[in-house]
Each structure stands twice: as structure tokens, then as C-alpha cells.
Amino acid sequence: SQTIHQWPATLVQPVGSPLSLECTVEGTSNPNLYWYRQAAGRGLQLLFYSVGIGQISSEVPQNLSASRPQDRQFILSSKKLLLSDSGFYLCAWSVQTYTQYFGPGTRLTVL
């Protein structure tokens, strides 16, 4: 069966520091991968999605970037965090269907 991992689970970072969040999927090949952010009390905002290695589509222009170095690995990065980057970051996958399955998430607090 498929599983999705995200780490770290929680993160507290100062403004201006870099960020790297990692997501890996097991038990499937060539998944579509997604990064979402959920601010407190808000809905899910799609940040990036990828349909294959090295293929990244950006939904929201901002100081975040994403990379997909391997088929089942998706990384979210920033060179310099802003206060507004605080939120709950979710990775999701799908294969040959519209149904997306979410990882456990990373709660990021920028101080």
C-alpha cells in the first residue's frame, strides 16, 4: 500500500532563515505530487505541483520554490523566510485519478 512521509512535523524558524521541507511517497510510481499551505483558519492553497521528475508548476508567485529530484521525492524550499510563510504545509500525491492523498503535514512558525 502507498504511504506518504513528511518531515519535520513541526518547525520554528527565524525570519530570514532558509527552509527545506521534504516529502516522500512509497508504494507507487510516477505520482503527481503537490505542496499546499493552510494558514490558520483558512482553506488549502496550492503552492506547487509536479507531474514528473524536474517538472514543477508554480501556482503562487512568492519566495518559495519546489524541486523534484527523484520520482517519489518532493522538496519545498525558501532562501529567506517571511513572517507570512507561517502555516501548515501539506504534501499530497495522486496517481491516475483526481483523488489526492495527504501526508501528515509540517507546522511551520516563523518568528
Added chain:
Amino acid sequence: EDKVVQSPLSLVVHEGDTVTLNCSYEVTNFRSLLWYKQEKKAPTFLFMLTSSGIEKKSGRLSSILDKKELFSILNITATQTGDSAIYLCAGPNFGNEKLTFGTGTRLTIIP
């Protein structure tokens, strides 16, 4: 632009009550509609609806789609405190693999 609107935004009921959550959508070239339950962490998949008028059921939860009216409802009967969560509705965008999420309905069940 694709749009998914959920109502009510929040709902507080007593244990044992029956609730109905609403989702209306304007999605180009509609394919399906999905419901998720989000407790403290990641959303978990509940239902995917593709055919109008056909009810999907899982235990005390059921959902139905009205393609003509661009509307779906999620019913929960004999509610329990474990049903307390945010319920999210989402519609896929035709031509790619993205989902547009509504802002969710926060359901609170009082013992």
C-alpha cells in the same frame, strides 16, 4: 476561474443530531467532486462523486451530487464527538491534475 463554496462556515450541534453540509461549485468541464475530513492534521479522503443522483455511503456518512444544480451535500447521521472536524469539498480542474478546495465547514459536536 473555478470556484467551490461551502456552507455553513461553521456548525455546532449536539451529539446524536443529524447534519447536512453543503458544497456548490463552478468548475470548468466538471468531472467529479471530492469530500475530505480534516481533524487536527491532514485531510483524509471520504468520497468522490461523479454521477448525479447516486448516493455514496460510508457508515453514518453519505453524500450525493446534483450535476444540474452544481451542488453536493454531505450528511452525517447520529453524530458523535469524533465527527468534529473541518469538512472540505474539492473539484478537479479539467486538463490538469489540480483540485480547487472550498474553505471548509467547521463542525463541532457537543457531548
